[in-house]
Amino acid sequence: MTGLLSGIHSPADVRALPEAELPRLCEELREEIVSVCGRVGGHLGASLGVVELVVALHRVFHSPQDALVFDVGHQAYAHKLLTGRRERMGTLRQAEGVAPFLDPRESPHDAFAAGHACTAVSAALGMLEGWSVLGRKGHAVAIVGDGALTGGLTFEGLNNAGGAHLPLVVVLNDNQMSISANVGAIPALLRTREARAFFEGLGFTYLGPVDGHDLGALLSALREARASSRPVVVHAMTQKGRGFPPAEADLQTRGHAMGPYEWRDGKLVRSRGGQRTFSEAFATALADALAKDPRVVVVTPAMLEGSALVELKTRYPDRVHDVGIAEQHAVTFCAGLARAGARPVCAIYSTFLQRSFDQVIHDVCLTGLPVVFAVDRAGLVGADGATHQGAYDVSSLRAVPGLGLMAPVVGEDIPPMLATALAAPGPTVIRFPRGTLPSPPPELRLDEASVKGARWVLRAQAPRLTLVTLGPLALAALEAAKAEAGWSVLDARCVSPLDSEALLAAADSGHVVVVEEGSTRGGLGSAVLELYAAHGRTPRVRLMGMPDVFMPHGDARVQRAALGLDAEGMRRAGRELLGERP
Numbered sequence: 001m002t003g004l005l006s007g008i009h010s011p012a013d014v015r016a017l018p019e020a021e022l023p024r025l026c027e028e029l030r031e032e033i034v035s036v037c038g039r040v041g042g043h044l045g046a047s048l049g050v051v052e053l054v055v056a057l058h059r060v061f062h063s064p065q066d067a068l069v070f071d072v073g074h075q076a077y078a079h080k081l082l083t084g085r086r087e088r089m090g091t092l093r094q095a096e097g098v099a100p101f102l103d104p105r106e107s108p109h110d111a112f113a114a115g116h117a118c119t120a121v122s123a124a125l126g127m128l129e130g131w132s133v134l135g136r137k138g139h140a141v142a143i144v145g146d147g148a149l150t151g152g153l154t155f156e157g158l159n160n161a162g163g164a165h166l167p168l169v170v171v172l173n174d175n176q177m178s179i180s181a182n183v184g185a186i187p188a189l190l191r192t193r194e195a196r197a198f199f200e201g202l203g204f205t206y207l208g209p210v211d212g213h214d215l216g217a218l219l220s221a222l223r224e225a226r227a228s229s230r231p232v233v234v235h236a237m238t239q240k241g242r243g244f245p246p247a248e249a250d251l252q253t254r255g256h257a258m259g260p261y262e263w264r265d266g267k268l269v270r271s272r273g274g275q276r277t278f279s280e281a282f283a284t285a286l287a288d289a290l291a292k293d294p295r296v297v298v299v300t301p302a303m304l305e306g307s308a309l310v311e312l313k314t315r316y317p318d319r320v321h322d323v324g325i326a327e328q329h330a331v332t333f334c335a336g337l338a339r340a341g342a343r344p345v346c347a348i349y350s351t352f353l354q355r356s357f358d359q360v361i362h363d364v365c366l367t368g369l370p371v372v373f374a375v376d377r378a379g380l381v382g383a384d385g386a387t388h389q390g391a392y393d394v395s396s397l398r399a400v401p402g403l404g405l406m407a408p409v410v411g412e413d414i415p416p417m418l419a420t421a422l423a424a425p426g427p428t429v430i431r432f433p434r435g436t437l438p439s440p441p442p443e444l445r446l447d448e449a450s451v452k453g454a455r456w457v458l459r460a461q462a463p464r465l466t467l468v469t470l471g472p473l474a475l476a477a478l479e480a481a482k483a484e485a486g487w488s489v490l491d492a493r494c495v496s497p498l499d500s501e502a503l504l505a506a507a508d509s510g511h512v513v514v515v516e517e518g519s520t521r522g523g524l525g526s527a528v529l530e531l532y533a534a535h536g537r538t539p540r541v542r543l544m545g546m547p548d549v550f551m552p553h554g555d556a557r558v559q560r561a562a563l564g565l566d567a568e569g570m571r572r573a574g575r576e577l578l579g580e581r582p
């Protein structure tokens, strides 16, 4: 790489450039972002939209003495390129490579770790307050999207900041988009003069709206904000996908994030197989439920695309609700719907459901309201890494009384599971992973009758060992067991309530390996051990799953194999437990 970017190793180099060179720097940053994302995929559109903003921020503020706190961190590729990570950017989102979002362990210029939305204002305010206590000087800037303004946590931070009289700078990166078009009253509010009144009402000085691609305007607004002794909002208008026509033209998919791509015959081609995903299979089952039962209502906290609900939203605009990046609200909204007699299905990623644990307990489960949670991205998620792993849903939700919890193995399991959940008098979780559907062996087909208990996928004549699995891992277990003599496979299917009878029968084999794609701390394996302890049963048990660390980014298939969550790994673990040569 020649050009300006090759001479930029830290923000000090950005500040040393003549101002007239900054447009060229922005051009090079865009070229680099498009090129990196073309090779490895990533959050292309969000990052392209803030190139001028990031350059201006590094020009006016002095990172790391000043803290630039990016909300989510998916928009920060230009920041990574300007802070010493340019040469490693080709490793973005891959194992051992540059992190998908921001992480202070990767760079001192990443002021605060993120990946989940709506944390920036609170974190930046906390840092300012901390510095004030410790007598350290510095500016703190929260860079927040308009989507993050649909989340309660952002408002909690703004409210606190407006009354705290600290010179917090909030840069509102308003591209009029969340992943989908932004929702609720906020988008309209931000288009009117009331935006000023709103932020001023909260105790902020309001600067803007500023053209977020006009470096001169940005520099002058940010300088004014830096000089302020009060909280300031700089309202910058940006365009997602800016400078890359396919992203500008297709905001929801290419404009937010996409996998690796290439140009073929003048067309952008995504390298994605045509196989159906678990999310799509769930959406198909939902379509059926919506058609059959007028009480069914679907709720997503800002993940219409990821949860494959775009088409259903078009077909049922009044029964499919995108409520914004508002997981707590989504769950309590569902509780209200259920209380009114509707049958809500909350489609939510496992990692984002963490936000609403109390709402699940207090608003839904305490009185047993019939809400269905379609918990997507349960298990390893791959390139999004530690912040997005679906590791804790089973461990945490298993503890909640009256909450049913089940997991399909194959796509065919989903319709009967959803029907069972919708017919249940109380709340139910259906958890399924990110990715494509496996091909079902004929013996795994379920009938449409209600789903009950565990299912023997393979029952050996003289069993020596049972692999107890959850979700699609049953298929790898089947492969492992078929290669060994006397191995059985039990698909636990329901974690709550546990099928005690089947699991106690599994103990008869003397050796039990419990395999799940979730934390082994408190997950299905723990449930099985609790059951055996309660019944005084003492088979030799081995637990397999996600270990007691925050699993980093990488290829999910590779990680699965490394954790032994494939046929080979299960065979190895089983043979070890049996005392046989692995």
Ligand SMILES: Cc1ncc(C[n+]2csc(CCOP(=O)(O)OP(=O)(O)O)c2C)c(N)n1
Binding pocket: 046, 071, 072, 074, 075, 115, 116, 117, 118, 144, 145, 146, 147, 148, 149, 173, 175, 177, 178, 179, 240, 301, 302, 303, 325, 327, 352, 355
């Ligand atoms: C708590 C949480 N919910 C959902 C998401 C998924 N998500 C990531 S970015 C994004 C859109 C954010 O919109 P905005 O803040 O406007 O930023 P933009 O992408 O437009 O730059 C969403 C919904 C998340 N990261 N965290």
Ligand SMILES: CC(=O)[C@@H](O)[C@H](O)COP(=O)(O)O
Binding pocket: 043, 072, 074, 115, 257, 306, 377, 381, 384, 434
């Ligand atoms: C940044 C963020 O939280 C989302 O954009 C997320 O990366 C989407 O993940 P999926 O690709 O699994 O939908």
Ligand SMILES: [Mg+2]
Binding pocket: 145, 146, 147, 173, 174, 175, 176, 177, 178
């Ligand atoms: Mg936005």
